[in-house]
């Protein structure tokens with residue numbers, strides 16, 4: 001995907017589309033190794049999503065869209081090509097449960113699929129739709145950065161703390177919360193950015209610190225447990241995070257540890273901003289308690305790259321997302337605009 005016409009650095013995009021295959025940067029190996037996996041079919045893309053080769057709500061949706069396009073591309077000669085594509089959509093839908101972008105992208109691809117009567121038409125139109133979803137995500141990220149700075153209206157350089165990875169690696173490019181950080185840096189309005197390491201998967205230390213360092217944006221990595229002291233220090237004006245699913249009342253599911261950051265931010269009178277494209281908004285769910293929260297293997301906490309960090313077999317509770325109630329959020333920023341002090345009425349005004 002070429003850089004956007006505005007010549008801004010989009011950062012390292014996590015997927016490369018080749019028409020008959022999709023290359024995915026294996027984010028499990030960063031920061032020590034840049035290894036690209038080539039997926040030639042939907043099942044390979046689904047496995048890459050489940051295994052977190054590619055992760056991040058928008059990037060998951062974009063990858064799944066390309067996976068559907070690959071299903072049609074490689075169904076050639078089959079009399080049951082419609083069955084094969086439908087089975088691929090169903091398989092991709094089972095890859096991870098929380099990020100609604102996955103289901104949003106699959107529904108959009110299915111709509112195109114159902115409008116195609118011939119395989120050749122489906123191959124062409126599904127590929128075009130996946131590329132469009134990718135391009136729209138980049139445009140959304142660039143727009144969200146503008147809306148976020150309007151909300152912040154910084155009169156001087158500010159301090160920001162972020163959680164997990166919401167950069168180019170988690171999206172089609174540029175990033176959501178990290179896109180705001182990129183924009184602040186571009187405008188010389190970024191005094192300091194603290195990045196939570198974000199245990200257990202370490203998206204912050206392995207991905208955010210890598211992305212920002214690569215793009216020469218100064219970043220300070222901190223243990224998750226240091227966030228409270230950092231917010232107490234007065235060095236941070238805003239906590240800026242992404243989202244995996246936002247419900248109609250403004251509750252937000254995001255990486256585990258986000259909820260505690262929101263409590264800390266409110267306690268220390270620090271702004272708390274969620275930045276996510278409208279493909280992350282799920283108006284079919286009224287509140288956060290309805291969001292399916294993914295739990296992953298205990299080994300992700302007991303070990304790091306096979307090195308034991310805990311007694312073998314110790315019981316683990318490993319939810320990889322939590323829900324931040326709307327009343328702890330100062331702003332939800334999307335490409336359509338910002339919802340300040342989000343509630344059902346404010347969300348309906350933008351997304352009804």
Ligand SMILES: CSC[C@H]1O[C@H](OP(=O)(O)O)[C@H](O)[C@@H]1O
Nearest residue numbers: 055056057166170242243254255
């Ligand atoms: C740009 S949204 C990224 C969002 O996804 C992350 O989760 P995961 O790395 O498990 O896919 C995290 O919740 C981020 O905020």
